[in-house]
Amino acid sequence: MDTIFALASARGKSGVSVIRISGTRAHDVARAMAGSLPPLRQATLRMLRNEAGERLDSALVLTFAKGASFTGEDVAELMVHGSMATVAAVERCLAVDHGLRLAQPGEFTRRALDNGIMDLTQVEALSDLLEAETESQRRQALRILDGAIGRVVGVWRRHLVKAAALVETAIDFVEEDVGNFDTQILAELRAVEGGVQSELAGQRARERIQSGFEVALIGPVNAGKSSLLNALAGRDAAIISDVAGTTRDVLEVRMDVGGFAVTFLDTAGLRDTTEEVEAIGIARGKARAEQADLRIILHPADQPAMMIETTDRDLVVRSKADINAMPNGISAHTGQGVDRLLDQITERLSAMTARDGVTVRERHQQAMQQAATALTDAIDKIAEGDYIAELVAADIRIAINALDVLIGVVDVEDVLGDIFSSFCIGK
Amino acid sequence: MKQYDVIVVGGGHAGVEAALAAGRMGAKTGLVTFRKDDLGVMSCNPAFGGLGKGHLVREIDALDGAMGRASDYAAIQYRLLNRSKGPAVQGPRVQADRVRYRDAIRHIVAEAPNVDVIEAEVTALELEGGRVVGVRIGDDSALLAKAVVLTTGTFLGGKVFIGDRSFPAGRMGNAASTVLAQQLRGLGLPMGRLKTGTPPRLRSSSIDWDMLETQPGDDIPAYMSFLTNHTIAPQIACAITHTNPETHQIVRENLSRSAMYGGQIEGVGPRYCPSIEDKITRFADKDSHQIFLEPEGLDSDTVYPNGISTSLPAEVQEAYVRTIRGLQNVEILQPGYAIEYDYLDPRALDLSLQLSALPGLFLAGQINGTTGYEEAGAQGLVAGLNAACMAFDREPLHLSRADSYIGVMIDDLTARGVSEPYRMFTSRAEYRLSLRADNADQRLTPLGQTLGCIGDGRRVAFEEKNGRLQSARAKLTAKTFTPGQLRNAGYKISEDGTRRTALELLGLPGFGFDVLETLEPDFKTIDEDTRAQLGREMIYAAYLTRQESQIASLRADEARAIPDGIDYSAINGLSRELADKLSRSKPKSIAQAGRIDGMTPAALVLILARIQAVGRRESA
Ligand SMILES: Cc1cc2nc3c(=O)[nH]c(=O)nc-3n(C[C@H](O)[C@H](O)[C@H](O)COP(=O)(O)OP(=O)(O)OC[C@H]3O[C@@H](n4cnc5c(N)ncnc54)[C@H](O)[C@@H]3O)c2cc1C
Secondary structure, three states, rough: OOOOOEOOOOOOOOOEEEEEEEEEOOHHHHHHHHOOEEEEEEOOEEEEEOOOOOOEEEEEEEEEOOOOOOOOEEEEEEEOOOHHHHHHHHHHHHHHOOOEEOOEOOHHHHHHHHOOOOHHHHHHHHHHHHHHOOOHHHHHHHHOOOHHHHHHHHHHHHHHHHHHHHHHHHHOOOOHOOOHHHHHHHHHHHHHHHHHHHHHHHHHHHHHHHEEEEEEEOOOOOHHHHHHHHHHHHHHEEEEOOOOOOOOOOOEEEEEEOOOEEEEEEEOEOOOOHHHHHHHHHHHHHHHHHHEEEEEEEEEEOOOOOOOOOOEEEEEEEEOHHHEEEEEEOOOOOOOOOHHHHHHHHHHHHOOOOOOOOOHHHHHHHHHHHHHHHHHHHHHHHHHOOHHHHHHHHHHHHHHHHHHOOOOOOOOOHHHHHHHHHHOEOO | OOEEEEEEEEEHHHHHHHHHHHHHOOOOOEEOOOOOOHHHOOOOOOOEEEEOOOHHHHHHHOOOOOOOHHHHEEEEEEEEEEOOOOOOOOOEEEEOOHHHHHHHEEEEHOOOOOOOEEOOOEEEEEEEEOOEEEEEOOOOOOEEEEEEEEOOOOOEEEEEEEOOOEOOOEEEOEEEHHHHHHHHHHOOOOEEEEEEEOOEEHHHHHHHHOOOOOOOOOOOOOHHHHHOOOOOOOOOEEEEEOOOOHHHHHHHHHHHHHOOOOOOOOOOOOOOOOOOOHHHHHOOOOOOOEEEEEEEEOOOEEEEEOOOOEEHHHHHHHHHOOOOOOOOOOOEEEEEEEEEEEEOHHHHEOOOOOOOOOEEEEEEEEHHHHOOOOHHHHHHHHHHHHHHHHHHHOOOOOOOOOHHHHHHHHHHHHHHOOOOOOOOHHHHHHOOOOOHHHHHHHHHHHHHHHHOOHEEEEEEHHHHHHHHHOOOHHHHHHHEOOHHHHHHHOOOOOOOOOOEEHHHHHHOOOOOOHHOOOHOHHHOOOOOHHHHHHHHHOOOOOHHHHHHHHHHHHHOOOOOOOOOOHHHHOOOOOHHHHHHHHHHHHOEEHHHHOOOOOOOOHHHHHHHHHHHHHHHHOOO
């Protein structure tokens, strides 16, 4: 395969820019530019020159050997001063003087996958890691990068293969009076079913780590939702982005809360209304809040009765605490209780993500759902007794295939396309 | 010098099917075997079919082979194994009268168009320009052919072992094929040794039958051939007895004198057909093993004790056999023995069973590392058809895992090779819900018609049966019912508002033809066989639809052929380990490569990219 290079750090002005070269000629080209190469895996300062001998930049040069690098190929990394002109000069030298090719988006990762350095779930995790905005996203991605999904699925697979073998024995060796394995088969299947179900249960929260949690602020008109939102948003450093005015009914502000990406939704105030347009707005706000991961219900200190039905998913807070001097309430004006509210939110979100699961993506969910359905089918058949063995065997096969897809053993072409198209150049 | 289209070496089960198939294709075929008497000889157990194997017999039959018809002629007991399970895993089996089977095969071969039987030992392959162009026979004359099929069975370098005694033989009483074995080894082909064993044969009149439990055949027999419609020979019962601690004691004390256990044999034996020595060592906690006493024929005084194959010395065999209930005074007519023989690593074959390194040479049967008559016959059929295709310069027949057990077997052999003698099981077939013994004709006969290996008799019978099936299917699909209609007629059905065809109803519990008839009297005209067939199909309907997309992607992957001689070490990015594995197992398609242990999707993408690149270069 040809040798490729690309800027591995963000493009634009920065302190240091990293240019990565991968392929059979990586070391030769780096040597030609740096005069000589430091020992593997030791960053050392070298003067880079082009073929005409002109100085390009003094840079840190770092090399990795085939089999022990990110891509699995020989790799050289040049850490140059982060000016656009310097980067351009080095890139020109690589392309024009040495005839290397600029990497396609995701091509380094693709090579890592091709070389067996990573499995599919790890590649996905890497893409998440590179895009991680928060601490929880980073930790989750790292865990998967470490092969966590592969390990969990590997264990399930062993149980299923065992169960399948037992079913097949009862089919193919009837003449050998081998006995009845139903109890054992059920035990194997239930072990996996339990595992898959608990993964599925924790899946939504883990997906939220990626996509962000939605926290809805609801309460009657003038309960202080907008001021609370402003107070939250006012804690400047926390804001990730504000997609304000997405709809006229729901206002969104995205921020980092205790390491979680959270989108606060400010819904239209609730009140009985006869005005049609407002009623529609309230209905939309309600529907959106209904789907949120957490609802914060504001109960203004100056209003006695609650108008809203609450559940244990909800956090109820007394707002406008400054008016009645409520010690546990919050006040957007004085800032009282805002930090405590943030802590409470963090606590709730941590509880949701506490399950020690590993699967994250929609694709994982679909595969597991398919496996879970097939397993339930198999278990039900056996539990009812007098079952058609080959159908149970077929169910188990479906489950195994589904899990195989999860770790990318089969049927991955579409997934590959999907993953690689979401990469940006050089990573 | 005689010129043939196809020469088949060996008159065993593989050789006979190969010669007959080539003959049906119109190829002028020479079947060379040691003795004319070889045709239709069963070296081991007097039975055909069983789980997986019954499927193979039906598939051979669907392609108009001889095994199904001959075993129906010879059948003295029919049993459908797994009758209590679903139709996909039921295996038709017969116990066969040796003499009747041999007679049937001889008759079929004698009547066959285009097949000459030549009695001779083949001592060498005739080679010319890196191809096989014929064979040399005993008296040193040559027979030329456009393609040669080698089916030497257990004869190639065969060596028989009884206790500490051993001598070269192809099976008891027959000479081994040693000269040919030497030539093949000299050609540098990948060869190895395998072993198998057979039990002692007992004199029927010396068995105390009265004290034994008997096992009769089925009341309603499931015939082996689609063409058979009645039981031909008189039917008999078998008897069942068991080994006991005393039997085990004797075997255990003499283990060191067994050829298999004394270390005289280097070849690997099958795990699923263990000798009594094996059973007693590996399952030490079991103090009894079942034995079926199977008469070898209607007029035969010989009994085959199924379950105690052995290579202990003759006197030890006599001692342990006599500890068994009913066999106290039994007389051994021929001691059990083990046989070791040469096989060729089947990964050297392509999907048409041709040896990639030696064009013009096809291999089938035990020589490819399989065991069993049915496995041999099925390969013989494919090799014979493809040898004829080669002779006529036609595209070869490649069966798929999705269309037949034969396809599964050939794919397994050529992709994975063997580590012990290979036999068929239903669990080897991932699409077994659609690859049933009962629909082998639906799956394969049309294929055979296109190829030209189906005789007129079968063609007419198949078309007639198929016509009935199609018209019944059309009737049942045309008539639909709403849940309301069904409820009004007094039947339970979920109120989901779906209109269901009568065919779909057949797949639901509680809707047999008895019910359908009350809904639509016209269904009364559908005959019994057709009803049974449709009923079997509908049991799996829900699963079959789900499998469709998998089968489609398998077929797509099977269609992505990997050219011969691809250099895996030159594919950048392929790990050394995988490249080695690939070079060894020589996958024929992306589908086969995908099943190699340790294969990753990434590696598949690389191989795919490489073959596409090769394809582009070639077509450019
Ligand atoms: C001792 C023993 C035990 C067995 N046990 C089992 C068992 O437990 N289970 C089971 O499923 N199967 C068993 N079998 C195997 C079964 O018999 C074979 O799998 C089957 O017969 C193989 O068919 P084939 O056509 O490949 O070869 P065979 O039936 O062996 O036929 C080979 C034919 O080739 C001819 N031949 C060979 N070399 C030459 C030559 N150079 N020139 C001319 N003719 C030649 C021979 O005369 C013979 O007719 C056993 C066989 C033996 C001998």
